[in-house]
Amino acid sequence: MSDFHAGFACFVGRPNAGKSTLTNALVGTKIAITSSKPQTTRHTVRGIVHRPDAQLVLVDTPGLHKPRTLLGQRLNDLVRTTWAEVDVVALCVPADEPVGRGDKFIADEIAGLKKKNVLAIVTKTDLVDKKRLAEQLLAVSRLGEFAEIVPVSAKAGDQVDLLADLLAKYLPESPPLYPDGELTDEPEMVMVAELIREAALEGVRDELPHSLAVVVEEMEPREGRDDLLDVHATVFVERPSQKAIVLGAGGERIKHVGSTSRRQIEALLGTRIFLDLRVKVAKDWQRDPRQLRRLGF
Template sequence: MTDTNRSGFVTFVGRPNVGKSTLTNALVGEKVAITSDKPQTTRRAIRGILNRPGGQLVIVDTPGLHKPRTLLGQRLNDLVEQVLGDVDVIGFCVPATEKVGPGDRRIAESLGGYGRAKKVAIVTKTDAASRDQIAERLMEVDALREDWAAVIPISALTNDQLDVVSDELLALMPEGPALYSEDIVTDESIDDRIAEIIREAALDGVRDELPHSIAVMVREIAPREGSDLTDIFADIVIERDSQKAIIIGKKGSRLSDVGARARAQIEPLIGSRVFLSLHVRVAKEWQRDPKQLGRLGF
């Protein structure tokens, strides 16, 4: 350990799909946040914990900022606002593969409203970009604000510069003891992690209008008596009857594929073979209904 111990909270912001959850997982060294090419995949403030020789980083993975069209969308934006007001450092992410656009500018400008947090700019996905693209992006991002504490290019996929970014973030944290014990990688409950794994599998390959309508609720996790199996019963909740057929697929083929892919990730997480029973349930317009949102944990 170094003489000075630092610890604190960092969150990554940016448009949907700029690699925030992938970066969180890469830094923590374990999958704590689900990833998908569908916008607004992240729905909770998920904490991933990274221990370094000089201290501890608590990474809060938040939903992407977007224009809300439902009560759920509004609540997700409120959650981001709350997190941004509480963290010590904000990492603003822009992919190296795309020019800085109006959405990036708007988010970078809005960071001025969070005076207590230090700001770092992170150019992501450098593995997929040319040297010229990376150089161009670094200049564009640098010009967005005058108060960047650092501007760092990284690839979460190839782990390029991850040590640099974690050391830089840690150096900006306040002095203080670790906030979590060293053997914890996330403060998410097992139920929530399993629900998210199932939702990630369900999101894969569905039509664009469907992702926002999918929620998952784990009803029961129980070791089966006299067996090394763990029984897990979960509901995939959607908003309309017409969506049910899409999720289930022809003769149940899609649902069974979702179950197989989710099970492959759940088994190493809980250290046991799993029997996973998935039930598709319709909760009409749940994204707009305060009672339903409450039941689903929003």
């Protein structure tokens, strides 16, 4: 299969530029955590797009930002390492927000890698009219040298297939890197933890995004039953006041988090689950190297 191509592509951009939603649209299933809050992606989630002529492995990195904590610094290092290793880098800029310093900062960082295959994607095109889109495409073209500039709406499905074609075009000739049918190489426990974390973040509009970590302690079939999986997970926060927010009045919020994430996990794993959720305080874990390690960073 000499004309088969396979390789890695990475979406980069400011937090909340639509990278995870785009990953999910290309793979055709929900694998990257999407949230309206910036900085919610912590792990390099790989989505795998299988095509007759190519296999595209999407690497989803956290947004690059000015770090204020040890965790922030580690996330930034992770981003730069990933960029250097992939075959194609695609800068995502939302159509409905002015091109700003953050976009310029990231475009300059990418230019420093001296990579040939750099694309720009203008995301969320369903939110603007044609005139605004034309202006945005022009503004993005001024950010640097791009092999292609593609407007896309992951929500409306506009140009998603075209984007897949273009990304595949820049991959090296190679046999498939993953077995057919696999959608991600993330361990299931990591994905389950991400789904719980996403549900726990929904509707919490204060400073919780960074303060929340989820660890799946164990995941195993119920004894004597092969149709039920027991999942035990802990939501870690930094302060008792945050624990109160996550639990909600009379435990209402955590119940809602449980039922929302349970449905998503069942859809992901294709089996019924019993979810045991606990909330614990791990004081200032973002600044403590030992706790960061324990929570998987």
